[in-house]
Amino acid sequence: MAAPIGLQRVPFWPVFAVISAFKLLLIPTYRSTDFEVHRNWLALTHSLPISKWYFESTSEWTLDYPPFFAWFEFGLSQIAQFVDPAMLEVTNLNYASTQTIVFQRLSVIITDFLLAYAVKECCACIAKSNNKQEYEDLISQPAFVLAVLLLTNMGLLLVDHIHFQYNGFLFGLLLLSIARLFQGRNLEGGFWFAVLLNFKHIYIYVAPAYFMYLLRSYCFTQSHKDGSVMWTSFSITRLISLGLVVISVFALSFGPFIAMGEIAQVISRLFPFKRGLCHAYWAPNFWAFYNVADKAVTIIGVKADLLTVNTTQSQASMTGGLVQEFQHTTLPSVPPIATFVLTGLSILPAVIHLWRYPSGPRGFLRCLVLCAFGSFIFGWHVHEKAILLIIIPLSILSVWSYNDAQVFLLLSTVGHYSLFPLLYTQPETPIKVCMMLFFTIFSFCALQGLYQSPHPDAILPHLPLLNPLESLYILGLLPLYIYTDIIHDLLGLGERLSFFPLMLTSVYCALGVLYTWLVFYKRTLQRGAKIDHAKQS
Structure with missing residues (x-):
């Protein structure tokens, strides 16, 4: 079958080859503790029987991913x-020959081929929807813009190929699942998402979107009457087929541990609620505001002689970069159940909307993004890297609508900037800044080429597709960076207020995320x- 017109001229594989070559240059860069995490998982899956995988605790970095990822480590x-x-000896802690x-670096680069294939499938869906259009140049093609946005995503490069993780091929599974839904291959889309959940359970955040979409748009049959879509009957056969696909994947993943009577131990590793409300680095979400409010009330209360607290202990527990439980000093401490309820309430309107107005895969994708938003903003122990779970799917929507492109530009810029604290070493500073500039400039220029600015008559200057106030907020990242990375230490505040730059970054970025x-x-x-309104008319 011939490729859609919009995809024939896209140099997809050359783009992937160039970015892969760039990844090779990043091999000697800084590595986080996640490098040792995965080395330890290589060792324990290789050296120990399966019955010991989720019990081994020689290293503090115990296995806490679902079984498919454990088998992935075993294969590596x-x-x-x-x-x-020597890297496969469990007792060789912090081994890094x-x-x-x-x-390990090459294993991340090579597994990104799955990401590349999934991106190609998504680009084919974009090209098919624009099949009748001709474009003057390459950069005006939505499929090409999407390919570059996904393959060169600054956050993925920073987190996987410097900080060190395997998010690339995991997002490949997510994008492949999304592409299959756009292609009408719903069972296959559900299958790949079930596989993904058994590699990394963080994607359970967007599971409500999959559940509702597949139930509404696959298990219900539809007919057309008077130009409108009518949902006429429920197919029990389709529900059973979908259920068998999902159950089979989970049975293959968790079955051996159920048979050994170890499922409770596996679950306890997957959901460790004792890790605290916030991660070592504050994610830019609602809880960043809550933590700051707690600090502010505490400081004011102490100075007004209304409170007597150990502020040093409070400061250390909340901003010392430790993964642990802590108690808020003045405001009520937040239990896991509260974050669960808030997250559920935040995504409920989106899920109900998807049921009431089934508008195909695009409606599903919007619901998926909102589910990712809700879990990031209100979730328990949210990693700052989870912002990519919003940015990556939103990239697809950005090449369809300038309204979505506007949201993407704002969120991707502030979201990627919020990852800067992950790379705090000086040699990596120019790398992360250049990566940020390249991706951001390309995003603004490419999406401006796809759409005319929604504010052509604005009196004040503004960035492409953004209004003046949004533009001012984005430009505010520059003085924020200058203060947190330069001025703060020059003022001699590094030891006395060591937490302040991180807190300032989290809160400022949280404003953009919530907006x-x-x-x-x-x-x-x-x-x-x-x-x-259209129906009533």
């Missing part, structure tokens, strides 16, 4: 034993209002 270890057998570093969430939510719900 079969190759690693020929590279450097040159061979080990190169092997884009509200804007995107409003526009999504307005679509339903327009549909109701």
